[in-house]
Every structure is written in C-alpha cells, then in structure tokens.
Amino acid sequence: MAKKTTIYDLAKKLGVSPATVSRSLNEHPSISIKTKERVLKAAKETGYRINKFASNLSLQKSNTIGVIVPRLNSDFMSTVLSGIEKMVNEAGYNLIISQSLELEAKEKINAKTLFESGVDALLVSLANETEDYDHFTTFTERKIPLLFFDRVFDMPNCPTIIIDNQLAGLEATEHLINQGCQNILHVSGNLKRSVYNLRYKGYRRALEKHGLKGCENLVQISNFKPESVQSVIQYISTSSAPIDGLFVSNDSFAVYCIKALTKKGYRIPEDIKVIGFNNDPVSEVINPELSTIEYPGYKMGVLAGQSILGHLGGSIDIESADQIIIKHKLIIRESSQKCN
Amino acid sequence: MAKKTTIYDLAKKLGVSPATVSRSLNEHPSISIKTKERVLKAAKETGYRINKFASNLSLQKSNTIGVIVPRLNSDFMSTVLSGIEKMVNEAGYNLIISQSLELEAKEKINAKTLFESGVDALLVSLANETEDYDHFTTFTERKIPLLFFDRVFDMPNCPTIIIDNQLAGLEATEHLINQGCQNILHVSGNLKRSVYNLRYKGYRRALEKHGLKGCENLVQISNFKPESVQSVIQYISTSSAPIDGLFVSNDSFAVYCIKALTKKGYRIPEDIKVIGFNNDPVSEVINPELSTIEYPGYKMGVLAGQSILGHLGGSIDIESADQIIIKHKLIIRESSQKCN
DNA sequence: AAATTTTACGTAATCGGTTGCATAAACAAT
DNA sequence: ATTGTTTATGCAACCGATTACGTAAAATTT
Numbered sequence: 001m002a003k004k005t006t007i008y009d010l011a012k013k014l015g016v017s018p019a020t021v022s023r024s025l026n027e028h029p030s031i032s033i034k035t036k037e038r039v040l041k042a043a044k045e046t047g048y049r050i051n052k053f054a055s056n057l058s059l060q061k062s063n064t065i066g067v068i069v070p071r072l073n074s075d076f077m078s079t080v081l082s083g084i085e086k087m088v089n090e091a092g093y094n095l096i097i098s099q100s101l102e103l104e105a106k107e108k109i110n111a112k113t114l115f116e117s118g119v120d121a122l123l124v125s126l127a128n129e130t131e132d133y134d135h136f137t138t139f140t141e142r143k144i145p146l147l148f149f150d151r152v153f154d155m156p157n158c159p160t161i162i163i164d165n166q167l168a169g170l171e172a173t174e175h176l177i178n179q180g181c182q183n184i185l186h187v188s189g190n191l192k193r194s195v196y197n198l199r200y201k202g203y204r205r206a207l208e209k210h211g212l213k214g215c216e217n218l219v220q221i222s223n224f225k226p227e228s229v230q231s232v233i234q235y236i237s238t239s240s241a242p243i244d245g246l247f248v249s250n251d252s253f254a255v256y257c258i259k260a261l262t263k264k265g266y267r268i269p270e271d272i273k274v275i276g277f278n279n280d281p282v283s284e285v286i287n288p289e290l291s292t293i294e295y296p297g298y299k300m301g302v303l304a305g306q307s308i309l310g311h312l313g314g315s316i317d318i319e320s321a322d323q324i325i326i327k328h329k330l331i332i333r334e335s336s337q338k339c340n
Numbered sequence: 341m342a343k344k345t346t347i348y349d350l351a352k353k354l355g356v357s358p359a360t361v362s363r364s365l366n367e368h369p370s371i372s373i374k375t376k377e378r379v380l381k382a383a384k385e386t387g388y389r390i391n392k393f394a395s396n397l398s399l400q401k402s403n404t405i406g407v408i409v410p411r412l413n414s415d416f417m418s419t420v421l422s423g424i425e426k427m428v429n430e431a432g433y434n435l436i437i438s439q440s441l442e443l444e445a446k447e448k449i450n451a452k453t454l455f456e457s458g459v460d461a462l463l464v465s466l467a468n469e470t471e472d473y474d475h476f477t478t479f480t481e482r483k484i485p486l487l488f489f490d491r492v493f494d495m496p497n498c499p500t501i502i503i504d505n506q507l508a509g510l511e512a513t514e515h516l517i518n519q520g521c522q523n524i525l526h527v528s529g530n531l532k533r534s535v536y537n538l539r540y541k542g543y544r545r546a547l548e549k550h551g552l553k554g555c556e557n558l559v560q561i562s563n564f565k566p567e568s569v570q571s572v573i574q575y576i577s578t579s580s581a582p583i584d585g586l587f588v589s590n591d592s593f594a595v596y597c598i599k600a601l602t603k604k605g606y607r608i609p610e611d612i613k614v615i616g617f618n619n620d621p622v623s624e625v626i627n628p629e630l631s632t633i634e635y636p637g638y639k640m641g642v643l644a645g646q647s648i649l650g651h652l653g654g655s656i657d658i659e660s661a662d663q664i665i666i667k668h669k670l671i672i673r674e675s676s677q678k679c680n
Numbered sequence: 681a682a683a684t685t686t687t688a689c690g691t692a693a694t695c696g697g698t699t700g701c702a703t704a705a706a707c708a709a710t
Numbered sequence: 711a712t713t714g715t716t717t718a719t720g721c722a723a724c725c726g727a728t729t730a731c732g733t734a735a736a737a738t739t740t
Contacts, residue, residue, distance in 0.1 A: 017690045052456050053397035054726030057695045078418035085439055097437045099425055116392050255625055285595055287627040357720045394696030397725045
C-alpha cells in the first residue's frame with residue numbers, strides 16, 4: 001500500500017511552505033521557475049496526487065456535472081450521453097449519471113443526491129411521470145446551472161435543448177397525408193411530456209390543415225414497451241374506419257408495430273403507411289425500412305455540454321436562459337411510400 | 341440565493357456543539373433522543389444539506405464508483421450500465437461514467453481523473469487498443485477495488501465478470517457446422533481483447549473438432565463500423581472456396597452484413613448462414629431474424645454492481661478475486677436455418 | 681546610497697464535517 | 711454518603727488544499 005503524499009509532505013521534503021507547493025502545482029504566477037520545477041520534480045518522484053476532496057472543499061466546486069435521464073439503455077439517450085460526456089470531459093469535467101427509470105420519486109432522490117454530491121451543474125431529461133418540479137428549485141436557488149434536454153420543462157433561467165417537436169409532428173403527419181392516408185392513428189407517449197404533447201399537437205394541426213378533422217381522436221397513449229403493441233394492433237383491427245396511416249412517436253415501438261402488423265397480414269406500406277420518430281438504427285434494419293424523423297442525439301448531447309460549460313465558465317450570463325432548437329429532418333423510406 | 345446552513349449554524353442556533361449536531365445527523369448512539377430530534381427539526385427548518393466535500397475529506401471516501409467503458413452508445417454497454425447504476429444507486433453510491441472511445445490514451449486519462457476524484461471503486465471494460473495496464477496499478481496499490489467486466493484483463497486480486505466466450509464461440513460455430521456449413525468465415529474484433537480472442541479460439545476448436553481444419557484461416561478482423569462491411573463482402577465475393585457460413589462477433593455488424601449480402605444477391609440462409617453475437621434488439625428486427633448468442637447485459641451489470649458493493653462493504657475479502665462467469669445461450673433463428 | 685517597486689515566499693485562516701478523548705451530570709451500587 | 715458507572719455532550723485536532731495578507735530580499739529608480 002503506497003502511502004499517499006500531500007502537499008505538506010512535499011513542503012517538508014523541499015523545505016518550503018505548503019502554500020508554495022500548492023502555488024507551484026497550480027501555475028501561480030508569483031513562483032520562481034526554479035522552485036516550481038523542484039516541486040514538480042518532487043511531486044513526480046513521490047507520485048503525488050491532488051486530493052480532490054480537500055480541493056473541492058476549499059474551492060467549493062467539484063468539476064463534476066450531474067445528469068438525470070429516464071433510462072440509460074435507449075439508443076437515443078446513450079447517444080446523447082455520449083455527446084455530453086465527450087464535451088464536458090474535454091473541458092475537465094466528470095459526469096455523474098443517474099437514471100430515474102421514469103419514476104418521479106427516483107428523480108427526486110437522484111436530484112437530492114446529486115445536489116449533495118456538489119455537482120457544479122445539472123442536466124436533466126424528465127421522467128414520464130414527473131409533475132412536480134420542486135426538487136429542482138434547490139439548484140436554481142443556489143444558482144447552480146440547470147439545463148433540460150429532450151424532455152424539458154420551462155423553468156425560469158434554465159436553458160433547454162429540444163427540437164421543434166410540433167413542427168416535426170406536423171411534417172410527419174403531413175407526409176402521411178400526402179402519401180394518401182385519410183385515417184391516421186397516432187401512437188404517443190405520456191402527454192404530460194412536452195415532447196409527446198407537441199408532436200401530438202403537430203399531428204392535429206396537420207389534420208386540420210388538410211381538412212381531416214374526422215380522425216382527430218385517433219390517439220393511443222403507450223408506454224412503448226414491446227408488450228403494449230397488442231393494444232395498438234387490437235385498436236387497428238377493430239377500428240370501424242380502417243386505419244391507413246400510423247404515426248408512432250418512437251422508432252423502436254414503430255418497429256414492433258410493423259412486425260406485429262405484418263404478422264397479422266397487413267401489408268406495409270400498401271395497407272398501412274408507417275412513420276416513426278428518432279431515426280434509431282433499427283429504422284434502417286426493419287423491412288420495409290422505416291420512415292422517420294431524424295433526431296440528432298449526439299448533436300444534442302454536444303450542444304447540451306457546450307451550453308452548460310458556457311454557463312459554468314461564465315461566458316454565458318446565467319440569467320439569460322437560452323432555448324436551443326436543433327434542426328430535425330423528415331426521412332422518407334419505404335414504410336410510407338405511396339403505392340400505385 | 342439561499343444561504344447555506346452548516347452544522348456550525350445549527351450548533352449556534354441550538355446552543356450545542358457542532359460535534360453534537362454531526363452525531364445527531366449520523367445516528368450516533370450516544371446522543372439523547374431529545375437532542376437528536378431538536379437537531380433534526382432545526383435541520384429540516386433551515387434546509388440544511390450536508391457538504392459532501394467536507395464529509396468526503398474527513399471520511400476519506402466519496403460514495404462514488406467510477407466506470408470506464410469503450411463507449412456509452414451501444415445497446416449492450418448501456419444495458420450493462422443500466423444494471424450497474426441500479427444496483428449501486430440503491431446502495432447509496434453514485435456512478436461516474438466515462439468513455440475511452442476505444443483509445444488507450446483516453447482510458448489512461450480517465451483512470452487518472454477518476455482516481456483523483458476519489459472514487460471508492462472502479463469498474464472497467466477495456467478499450468480495444470489497450471495493451472498496457474499501468475494506469476490501473478494506482479488503484480490496486482491503494483487497495484481500491486477494481487473490477488473488469490466484458491472486456492477483461494487478468495490482474496491480481498481483480499474480480500472479472502464475463503461469459504464463457506470460448507464455449508460460446510464454439511457453440512456458435514458448431515451450430516453452423518451442424519446446419520451444413522463447410523466454409524465458415526469468422527468476423528472478429530481486435531484479437532488483443534480476450535472476448536474476441538476466445539470466441540475465435542472457440543471457432544477454431546469447433547472446426548478442429550469437426551475436421552474442418554481447411555478453413556482455419558478464414559478470419560477477418562473488423563472494427564465493426566458500418567463502413568467496413570464492404571471489406572467483408574469483398575472477401576466473401578472473391579473467396580475461391582465459396583463461403584457458406586458467417587460467424588460475426590457482433591450483432592449490429594452481422595446485421596449490416598446481412599443487408600449488404602442480400603443487396604448483392606446472396607440469399608440468407610440459403611447461400612450463407614449467419615450467426616451473430618450479443619442478442620441485440622436488432623437481431624429480431626432484421627429479416628431473416630438473426631441467430632445469435634444471448635449475452636445478458638443487464639445481468640452482467642447487476643452482478644458487477646453487487647460484486648463491487650460486496651468488496652466495498654467488506655463482506656467479500658478483497659484478496660479473493662472472484663471470477664464470475666455468466667451463462668450465455670445459443671439462440672437459433674432464421675438466419676442459420678438448414679434449408680432442404 | 682537611499683527610496684521605491686517587484687519578486688518570491690511564508691503565515692495562518694478557511695472550507696465543513698468527523699471523532700478520540702475528556703468531562704460533567706445523572707444514576708446505580710455499596 | 712461515598713464511590714463507581716453510564717450517559718450525553720463539548721473540546722480540539724484532523725482531513726488536505728487554497729489564498730488573503732504580510733514581509734524579507736532582490737531589483738529598479740532617483
């Protein structure tokens with residue numbers, strides 16, 4: 001067990017004060033080059049490592065950024081995280097990642113823990129369940145930068161990073177309409193979450209715009225778990241007016257739907273045209289390939305990282321809450337092709 | 341800006357010593373119930389939050405566990421992480437996650453940072469590139485529990501969590517042989533990583549066992565990136581003895597291969613039977629559905645979490661390096677079916 | 681050479697909890 | 711009533727780094 005070296009050990013060894021050692025190690029200007037080099041040399045020799053606990057206590061900062069996401073194991077989320085991690089890591093920050101598992105209670109606990117851990121900033125994508133946001137005021141009160149991405153909530157002075165979900169929903173639906181669909185079912189997530197709510201609004205606006213108000217109520221709320229495909233299929237197969245278009249707010253679930261529908265004898269896109277959301281890798285694997293909305297996760301992560309670093313570095317005024325809207329893109333593949 | 345409360349503030353307010361406050365807050369036995377309740381009440385009222393920096397410094401532990409993975413955004417890895425996070429979070433630990441991006445240099449930096457951050461334990465899945473392991477000795481020297489999972493390396497006193505990759509490789513290959521394949525190409529990852537190396541060994545052993553030593557050298561090393569599919573296709577289409585079986589050490593890459601082969605006019609499984617590895621969700625989406633080896637990521641994460649918690653809690657002797665081998669399973673789907 | 685400025689470093693307080701040791705008060709035992 | 715135990719709490723050192731403030735020595739100016 002190697003004993004650990006402190007700046008006091010180094011100070012004693014070199015016959016200088018701990019302050020001098022600390023300054024040497026931190027590139028303080030008023031230290032002679034000679035002394036600095038002696039200290040650096042000794043530090044290397046003894047294998048000195050800074051004690052972050054002490055440093056953090058003294059500096060009141062941790063160089064750590066907290067993240068709360070609904071779950072880690074989704075293609076989209078892990079891609080966003082990958083982008084965040086890359087950015088903040090390059091800037092010398094560590095990432096503490098925790099998952100709410102879509103539970104408000106766990107989100108609250110995580111927020112508390114991260115606060116106590118002394119994170120310098122917090123990035124959040126909300127749980128489906130969350131309705132109360134008090135657990136975040138602790139951060140805003142202490143002026144700890146707080147940023148929401150994807151599943152956002154509008155808090156004062158909190159930047160958000162999203163795509164224009166309503167427009168995307170509108171474009172997706174409109175695309176189906178343009179391909180000839182008249183009776184479009186929308187499968188959405190929890191409407192409490194703005195991502196889903198806005199896509200739903202976009203869906204309705206598209207119907208309105210094209211005079212298809214008749215099918216306004218064709219909405220199924222789903223948790224997007226594989227087992228809930230059945231209720232969608234059930235709905236489609238028992239619908240009085242036959243469904244000819246399906247707009248699913250989630251690619252993997254759209255894929256499950258396609259598989260189940262195909263098994264049931266429906267032809268995609270001949271009988272039902274389908275469009276998903278996210279452009280997950282699976283959308284290119286399924287047959288027919290799935291039309292979808294590109295949702296640039298990595299870019300979102302990178303921007304989230306950059307934004308929060310800007311706030312931490314002071315280069316962005318903390319009071320100026322920026323709302324970053326990332327460009328999405330309609331991706332047309334086979335699953336929504338018009339068939340003559 | 342809410343001012344923060346310290347135990348000194350509470351002490352002054354209640355007319356007791358900081359020590360008493362600290363003890364009250366930590367369920368110390370020798371504090372009267374009355375005092376304890378007064379302290380707890382005052383703590384709640386003032387919104388007292390412990391300062392982990394100070395606590396960590398004093399206790400020399402952070403309640404934080406570090407993780408280094410090649411990349412976050414892979415289905416397998418994010419699933420493992422999800423399992424780890426769940427376990428350690430329940431035990432009150434936070435997870436600092438960093439990615440090496442398959443680069444030895446970044447892995448070294450990450451290890452250093454995590455060490456300095458004072459993580460109580462480290463979980464690692466190695467980068468493809470890594471050949472030198474000095475950056476981990478810092479941890480073992482200081483008796484900080486170190487555990488490898490999936491991409492492991494055998495260090496003294498470090499538990500590892502893996503599956504029996506050689507057996508899995510053997511079973512996968514043998515399955516293809518049993519389906520009638522005579523000329524099996526194996527697409528592997530970097531052979532420096534034992535996961536790939538062992539699967540390769542299993543592949544060779546299967547060939548040997550079945551007297552197919554002829555195709556022993558049919559191995560392609562790949563980085564599994566989409567763009568490298570071409571070189572595999574190239575290899576197959578120019579091979580003098582026609583390839584009739586394909587064992588790919590990675591599901592998503594197997595999927596890319598199937599798509600590319602199909603486009604080239606090969607029929608799967610009639611012309612070439614394919615088996616992958618991991619049982620990623622995509623394997624059930626591709627047409628034909630992909631035979632594969634089930635690799636239980638979530639379980640691996642949970643076990644990794646449990647194991648490291650055992651070491652931290654002292655319930656497992658730190659000197660006893662356990663090697664946990666998780667059961668895998670051959671999953672037979674359409675892509676490898678014998679056709680009459 | 682004296683006065684002034686600059687350079688280089690030390691002193692000591694501080695960050696906020698934790699805890700071994702000491703002690704006063706309350707209680708029990710003789 | 712005296713001594714011995716418990717119980718409840720305080721004192722003060724400690725964890726290790728940072729930094730405002732002060733100062734002696736060196737460099738510069740007059």
